[in-house]
Structure formats: C-alpha cells, structure tokens
Amino acid sequence: MKRLILLVFSAFFCAYSHSANVSVRLVLKNGVLEFNDGSSVSYKIFTSSPTFAKNSDLLIFNLGDVITLKVVNATSENHGFTIDGVLNLGVISPNDSVQQTFTSPTIGVYRFFDPLNFPYNEYLGLSGVMHIKAINDVTPYFYWDLREHQLSWNTSILLGNSPVLNNYEPFYFTINGNSEPDINLDTIARVIGNVGSEVRVIIVNNGLSIHSMHFHGYHAFLLKNSKNIAHEGREKDTFPVYPKEYVVLSFVPDKPGEYPVHDHNLVAVTGGGIYHAGMFTTLLIAP
Numbered sequence: 001m002k003r004l005i006l007l008v009f010s011a012f013f014c015a016y017s018h019s020a021n022v023s024v025r026l027v028l029k030n031g032v033l034e035f036n037d038g039s040s041v042s043y044k045i046f047t048s049s050p051t052f053a054k055n056s057d058l059l060i061f062n063l064g065d066v067i068t069l070k071v072v073n074a075t076s077e078n079h080g081f082t083i084d085g086v087l088n089l090g091v092i093s094p095n096d097s098v099q100q101t102f103t104s105p106t107i108g109v110y111r112f113f114d115p116l117n118f119p120y121n122e123y124l125g126l127s128g129v130m131h132i133k134a135i136n137d138v139t140p141y142f143y144w145d146l147r148e149h150q151l152s153w154n155t156s157i158l159l160g161n162s163p164v165l166n167n168y169e170p171f172y173f174t175i176n177g178n179s180e181p182d183i184n185l186d187t188i189a190r191v192i193g194n195v196g197s198e199v200r201v202i203i204v205n206n207g208l209s210i211h212s213m214h215f216h217g218y219h220a221f222l223l224k225n226s227k228n229i230a231h232e233g234r235e236k237d238t239f240p241v242y243p244k245e246y247v248v249l250s251f252v253p254d255k256p257g258e259y260p261v262h263d264h265n266l267v268a269v270t271g272g273g274i275y276h277a278g279m280f281t282t283l284l285i286a287p
C-alpha cells in the first residue's frame with residue numbers, strides 16, 4: 001500500500017513538475033494571403049504575431065498545462081472561437097476579447113475554429129491546430145495544415161454571400177499557408193530528419209476538399225486517424241484526410257535522401273494552374 005501511494009505520488013509529482021501555466025493571446029485579424037504568382041485573397045487568422053502571418057498559430061501544449069487563452073477580435077464583425085470538444089468562448093464582439101483558463105485535455109490533436117457563419121469563417125482562415133503532447137515526448141513532430149482557396153469565394157463571402165459548395169473550384173492549395181517552394185522554408189512543415197530516428201507528421205485538413213498525401217521514399221504507420229479508427233496501425237504511403245479530420249503518421253527513415261511528398265489529388269499540386277506550385281514538399285533525410 002505504501003509503495004502504491006509512493007508510486008501515485010511520484011507519478012503526480014512527475015507530471016506536475018513538468019506541466020506549466022501558459023498564457024496565449026490570439027488576435028483575430030484581417031489581412032491578405034499572397035500566393036507565389038502574385039495573386040492574393042482577403043484572409044483572416046487567429047495569431048499571436050504582430051504582423052499578418054500566413055496561417056493561424058499552431059498551439060502546442062504539454063499534458064497537464066494550465067492554459068489561459070485570450071482571443072481578441074480586431075475585426076468589425078462578430079466572431080467566435082471553439083476548440084473542438086474542449087471549449088467554446090461564445091460570440092466575441094468587434095474590438096472585444098474573451099478569456100478562459102482551462103487544463104489541457106488528453107493527449108491528441110484538436111482543431112480550433114470560428115463556428116460562426118459555418119463553413120465560411122473557417123474557410124477564410126479562421127481555423128487551426130492544437131496539439132497536446134505527453135510531457136516526456138521528445139519525438140520530432142511536423143505539422144501540415146491543408147487548405148484550398150478559390151479567389152471568387154473570398155470576395156463573395158466578404159460581401160455577405162454564401163457560395164455553393166457544388167460550385168467550389170479552388171485554384172490555390174496551401175500547407176500552413178505556403179505553397180511549393182515556400183513550404184520547404186517552413187520549419188513546422190518541412191520534414192528534416194536522420195536515418196534511424198522516428199519522425200511524426202500530423203496532417204490536419206482545414207479545407208473543404210479531400211486531400212490525400214502521397215509519400216515517396218518511405219512508408220509511414222498510421223498512428224491516429226480521426227475519421228477511420230479501424231485504419232490505425234496500417235503501414236502505407238498514401239493517406240487520405242477528409243475535411244475537418246486529421247491523421248498522425250510515424251516513420252523511421254531507412255535510407256538517406258530527398259523524397260517528394262504531394263497531394264495525390266493532382267490538381268492540388270498546382271497553384272494558379274502552375275505545376276507544382278501547390279501541395280508539394282520534400283522529405284530531407286540525412287545519413
């Protein structure tokens with residue numbers, strides 16, 4: 001009994017000693033997302049950056065962290081903020097803010113988004129990824145937040161219209177707001193690793209189309225699949241991810257080299273009609 005109490009106490013202490021109080025302040029702001037060919041769309045993000053970033057912040061916390069989250073609405077219309085299955089901050093009025101303190105949910109991947117004017121506010125950029133990690137998890141993680149963009153949709157939505165999904169024909173495709181070749185400069189997205197060292201990739205589809213990422217060079221294990229739990233444990237080289245869903249992949253590179261990864265839905269490898277200025281990046285594995 002004494003041993004059990006000691007065990008429970010040390011487990012608690014161990015967890016407690018590594019988790020932390022964390023404060024995050026996200027400003028919901030308007031801006032412009034530019035593509036490689038010089039075209040651009042009006043866009044919105046949740047960001048802690050003083051400038052306009054290309055994507056909403058990636059939120060990474062440890063299990064047990066006590067998180068104080070403040071969301072400031074710097075736009076002139078009502079918005080909301082929800083972390084799927086975790087919290088809902090309700091409606092945030094223009095130039096107002098809402099703050100809530102919560103303990104991290106269980107280890108896993110969560111989407112956050114503005115639930116108002118669904119799915120248009122999300123489409124305009126108001127969605128992102130939260131990852132809760134085990135305290136002792138030192139595996140390198142890379143994150144691919146996938147989206148598409150149809151210029152006329154952004155214009156139309158901002159005029160108060162509700163374009164029809166049947167007519168959705170996106171022309172630009174981004175990972176974390178970047179297209180090839182900029183993806184390769186994004187340290188969150190670009191997989192850089194070593195032979196024999198495990199790498200994990202978290203792919204979240206924050207768009208409206210299905211994306212199916214195809215790995216050259218390596219097969220990966222499907223550790224998590226939010227849509228099809230029965231598929232977990234499979235080892236493959238192509239991973240379909242449905243809108244609002246995610247997968248967590250793991251692989252241990254068995255050889256060095258630079259290998260492409262791209263959407264197997266080949267239109268998404270283009271950007272502005274140019275191949276391969278879309279969802280295309282490479283895995284860079286050193287010996």
Ligand SMILES: [Cu+2]
Pocket residue numbers: 214215216262
């Ligand atoms: Cu391929």
